[in-house]
Amino acid sequence: MSDDATFMLDGRPIRFEAGQSILQAALAAGAFIPNLCHHPEFKPHGSCKLCTVKVNGRASSACTTRARAGQEVASDTPELNRHRRTLLQMLFVEGNHFCPGCEKSGQCRLQALAYDLEMLNPHYEHFYPPRPIDASHPDVLIDFNRCILCALCVRASRDVDGKTVFALAGRGTAQHLVVDCPSGKLGDTDFAATDKAAEVCPVGAILPKRVGFAVPIGERPFDIEPISVQAAHAAHAEPRG
Amino acid sequence: MFRLETAENPQTLRRIAIEPLTRVEGHGKVTLLLDDADHVHQVRLHIVEFRGFEIFIEGRPFWEVPISVQRLCGICPVSHLLAATKAMDLIAGYDRLTPTAEKIRRLMHYGQMMQSHALHFFHLSSPDLLLGFDSEPTRRNIVGVAREFPEIAKQGVFLRKYGQEVIRHTAGKRIHGTGAVPGGVNKGISRAERDEMRRDIDRMIEWALSAVHLVAELHRAKPEFYDHFGEFSSAMMSLVDADGAMDFYHGGLRALDADGGTIFDGVDYSGYQQVLEEEVKPWSYMKFPHIRSLGPENGWYKVGPLARVQTCDRIPTPLAEMERRKLVARGEGKPVMGTLYYHWARLIELLHATEVIRDLLDDPDLLGSDLMADKGERRSEAVGVIEAPRGTLFHHYRVDENDQVTFCNLIVSTTNNNQAMNEAIRSVALSHLDGKTITEGLLNHIEVAIRAYDPCLSCATHALGKMPLEVDLIDAEGTLVQRARRNMGPER
Structure with a gap:
């Protein structure tokens, strides 16, 4: 075969x-x-x-x-998907993910995977961690409540933008995203809304400011078809070269 | 001190609690203090939960707020969405919407008014009115109405459904959609959507008119009961448009006294704190707003349908205006004050909403594509006010230079009616419970009075006859003599 x-x-x-x-x-x-x-x-x-x-x-x-x-x-397989649901449940309870009021809803990979893998409840007790919002930058907002520590912004800032604006600090459950400047505020860095790091966040942690619900709920990518179906369509749209 | 608010010697009285009641945000109770001869000495509607939206909205980015705060309510989220968005229009620097955007928002709001009023009358209150206040409680619900009056129940279900469909076409979802965004709307109306809504609207107008006649007939048949149940005098307040006509979406504040005289008129709602003040009482989490110039003792007022049909000079649609005149005529020159007039007024508003929806659907502006206004100067503080199904709704925000909310004050419709609801149940307690042995039917009279104000989540427990109640009979020594429980689950 x-x-x-x-x-x-x-x-x-x-x-x-x-x-x-x-x-x-x-x-x-x-x-x-x-x-x-x-x-x-x-x-x-x-x-x-x-x-x-x-x-x-x-x-x-x-x-x-x-x-x-x-x-x-x-x-x-049922076994692997069960483990995946557990991972998603842990991600949901470790942060503060309130989809109904989140601009990323319908475009969020965490939410889309939870739907796709049929996560029906958080199962674990919520941590409700007290996490801040960094609104110091004129064009981009960081809502740390929604960060899942995927480090995509870290990699994009370092590898594409050449700025190393972000890093992960701490270990274990204390691990968190930090902004690399003395004040720790995004507004005090050379970060720009046109940076690659501003567009790679898979959840609603890094978002452009003053853009809210311009696309109606129900018309967003993952509202229209599940993430797994979209992935299949994307592959067919872009034949392997 | 208000009549029956605080008894002189409460320790010598028996306490009866109706707990929990259903209300806007879910949890409330009524307590009654009675002497040995069952005479009522104190009646209070307590609001025992704390919602907290004003606090947890602090720090959030302003563009997120309208979508978040609409979760205050599952029945009239559109009202919170629009009140917050009206404030955020100004914060973001949008002074005037495009004609298409404003008309789509109005369509959404009048659809909301229609579905909420239909829900309240047909699903929640018609069991009391059509089957009897003390009818068999297991049948005193919408299923009982459907059995006895199938055509009325059907019309109620379809009127509500129509309103929900209007919301879906304008907000994207029937409940908790988006639609309104600072500066306009995020979704236009297609010709096909307009035609779909237009198809059934004439039938909706016809059914709404029948519903008005149904309640008007109850008053005509038994005026001594329906006109005076839960009656008390009070001031009234609502928005009216620049010409004094009824307008649910925008206008200036007008307040009239119990004789119909003007207290204030044409007040720009951004200065609401100059005419209104909020008082806190230790036995309730709900504030008591009052008209500042009259003080807390005399300045309380009522809002919602019964206020609106009497504060306005006219309703700007013909059928509803004709019905409004019939209601107003019953006061013979003075405002009517009976609590059950709320239902009649609410159905006149339902009729008005259907007429406005028809007119909007016939307006070519509705199909326009210019959905967002031009942006002007950003502001740091703004107030958005709207006439929600239950009354005047205030949203007040301050936003800092980083776009984060630093202050939020909400006066929801039911808060405006706080003292009025207390007065209503005191009136009912004196006229129907005083000196009598308490029965389920008599307790329901208290609930009927509260229900007439259409407190928001009443549907959650009342709709299918599952409104939980617990009544404790405690003697002068504080010993529990008898406990009556209904729909409370297992006793703990």
């Missing part, structure tokens, strides 16, 4: 190119593996663990595991 550039994902053959991760190859083939901290333009981070799959029976992050010929990869 398999050839030199094919692995099996949930019984379906996936062709890959040399150097691709399992996640990259699967997404390119229109096969969705849930993911949060992944972004096609950045090196893998491997921190959210939502893309965990079983490769020849062993659990691995699909974003950091290189695709190899003949791999048997299991992703869409």
Whole structure:
């Protein structure tokens, strides 16, 4: 069944190119593996663990595991999806995620994955952490309540913008996003609304100011079709080159 | 000191509590203090929960506020959305909306008025009015109405549904949509949507008119009861437009005294604090607003349908104006004050809303594509006021240079009616409970009086006859003599 550039994902053959991760190859083939901290333009981070799959029976992050010929990869299984729901539930209770009043609702990958994986409740007790809002920048707002520590803004600022505006500080449950300047305020950095880091946040933590609900609820990308279906459509719209 | 607000020697009296009642935000109770001969000495409507929106909105970015604060309510979220957005229009620097945007907002608001009024009358109050205040409680609900009066129940359900559909077309969702955004609206109306709404509106007008006649007939058949139940004199307040006509979306504040004389008129609502003051009492979380110039003892007032149909000079649609004149005529030159007139007035407003919706649907501006206004100078403070289904609704915000809210004050409609509701249940307690043995039917008379004001979440527990009640009979030594419970779940 398999050839030199094919692995099996949930019984379906996936062709890959040399150097691709399992996640990259699967997404390119229109096969969705849930993911949060992944972004096609950045090196893998491997921190959210939502893309965990079983490769020849062993659990691995699909974003950091290189695709190899003949791999048997299991992703869409009751066991893995149960673990993914648990991860999502922990993310929801660790921050303050109030979707009804969030501008990102319908465009938020955390919310979209929770719907897609049928997370019906938070299960765990909410932490309700006291987290601030940084509104010091004239054009961009940081709502730390919604940060999921994916580090995409850290990577975008460092690797694309060349500014290192953001970093993750602390460890374990004390880990948090910090702004790299003496005051710790975004308004005191050289951050700009045109930076790559201003557009990569998968949730509603980094948002442009004074833009609220210009697109009606119900007409937003993930309102129209689930994130897994969108991923398949995106792959078909952009044939592998 | 108000009549029956505080008894002289409460320790010698029996205490009866109706707890919880249903109200705007959910939790309230009524306490009555009676002597050994069952005479009433104290009656209070307590609001025992704390909502806190004013506090947790502090620090949030202003453009998020209208969407967040509409979650105050599941019945009339459009009112909070629009009141907050009107304030944020000014904060963001938008002084005047485009004609299309204002008409779409008006359509949304009148749709909201229609669905809320239909819900209140048909689903919540018609069981009392059509089946009897002390009818069999297990049948005193919308299902009982549907069994006895199927055509009326059907019309009620469809009137409400129509209002909900208007909200869906304008706000994107039937409940908690978006629609209004600072500066205009985020969604236009397509020709197909307009045609869909236009198709059934004439039937809605016809049904709304029938509903007005239904309640008017109750008053005509038994005026000594319906005209005077829960009767008390009070001032009244609402917005009216520049010509003194009824307008639910915008206008100046007008207050009239119990004889119909003007207390103030044409007041720009951004200066509401110059004419109104809020008082706090230790036994309720709800504030007691009053007219500043008259003071807390004499300055309380009522808002909502019964106030609006009498504060305005006219209703600017023909059928509703004709019906308003019939209601006003019953006062023979003075405002009518009976609590059950609220239902009649509410249905006149329902009729008015259907007529306005028809006129808006026929207005070519509604289909325009110019949805956002030109932006002017940003402000740091603004007030948005609207006539919500239950009465005048105030949203007041201050926003700092970083776009974060630093101050929020909300006077919701039911807060305006706080003293009026207390007066209503005191009137009912004196005329119907004083000196009698308490029964479920008599307790329901108290609820009927509160319900007439249409306190927001009343549907949550009342609609299907599940309004929870607990009544404790405690003797002079404080010993529990008898406890009556209804829909309270297992006793803990």
